[in-house]
Amino acid sequence: MPELPEVETVRRGLEATVVGRRIERVEVGRERTVRRTSPAAVVEGLTGATIVAAERRGKYLVCPLDTGRAVMVHLRMSGQLLLAPAGSARPAHTHVVAHLGASLERAAEELWFVDPRTFGEVVVFETARADEQVPELGRLGIDPITDRFDRATLRRLVLGRRRRMKALLLDQHVIAGIGNIYSDEILHRARLRHDRVSASLHGREVTRLHVAIREVLLEAIEAGGSTLRDTQYVDVMGVSGSYQHAHRVYGRAGQRCLTCARGTVVSETVGGRTTHYCPRCQR
DNA sequence: AAACAAACCTGTGCGC
DNA sequence: TGCGCACAGGTTTGTT
Secondary structure (H helix, E strand, O other): OOOHHHHHHHHHHHHHHOOOOEEEEEEEOOHHHHOOOOHHHHHHHHOOOEEOOOEEEOOEEEEEEOOOEEEEEEOOOOOEEEEEEOOOOOOOOEEEEEEEOOOOOOOOEEEEEEOOOOOOEEEEEEHHHHHHHOHHHHOOOEOOOOOOOOHHHHHHHHHOOOOEHHHHHHOOOOEOOOOHHHHHHHHHHOOOOOOOEHHHOOHHHHHHHHHHHHHHHHHHHHOOOOOOOOOOOOOOOOOOOOHHHHOOOOOOOOOEOOOOOOOEOEEEEEOOEEEEEOOOOOO
């Protein structure tokens, strides 16, 4: 479910609400969620620690603690982090609960990790040993909303290999954070077909792609992400995003292309993922 | 090197 | 209304 814009929205929510607060108590209700280590490791690693920051790397959330450790959370398909008043009734599939002490601004609260499909993960790791304990963080590609992601960098990433463009955008080792919704939206804005071979892109196409990646992701963050009809994705306050109303191809199969007004949006399965595009204005 | 399928799970929406 | 099936935002692993 959540891609870079949704994870960034969650990160901002955490930054505004839980940074600086102490974790007083932790409950782990589902072993699978902490499968990397163990329930005891997560309880012991979090209890008594103060959250120092809320960071994002691609689709991963990382919160450094004041203990030399950090907690990594990946929401995968159906994970949510929700903030609630202490003692609130928990929704089904609440697998981890962190009890947060009161701060000057906020009363005592609970931070819930809710995840029906249980693909999501919570890992407490030692910052100094991140390479061995959370190796995937070190393998992530460049984050596309940072200043380092300039046109020259993208050009090198695209022209240096022969990958179909959609597969390239989805590869977290190349660019970190783009998933199925935003790859379709980005390629549509860049007017590129999903099956274009990366090394075949011309200079102007690289420029269009660079602009499209940044614009789509930044606009989606501005809108608080995309919440599809199953409302799986919400921010830490339980609020839905609104970028789904700005989608131009995702979920619009059979409908008129909003950009060229003449083509019809097509949906087909590519590499196991549903792919939407306009065959008329994407080449 | 790159493409593909399967695996991990549960919930929802659709057709009949 | 109920049932069964296809499908879903991600990532890793193993095979072609």
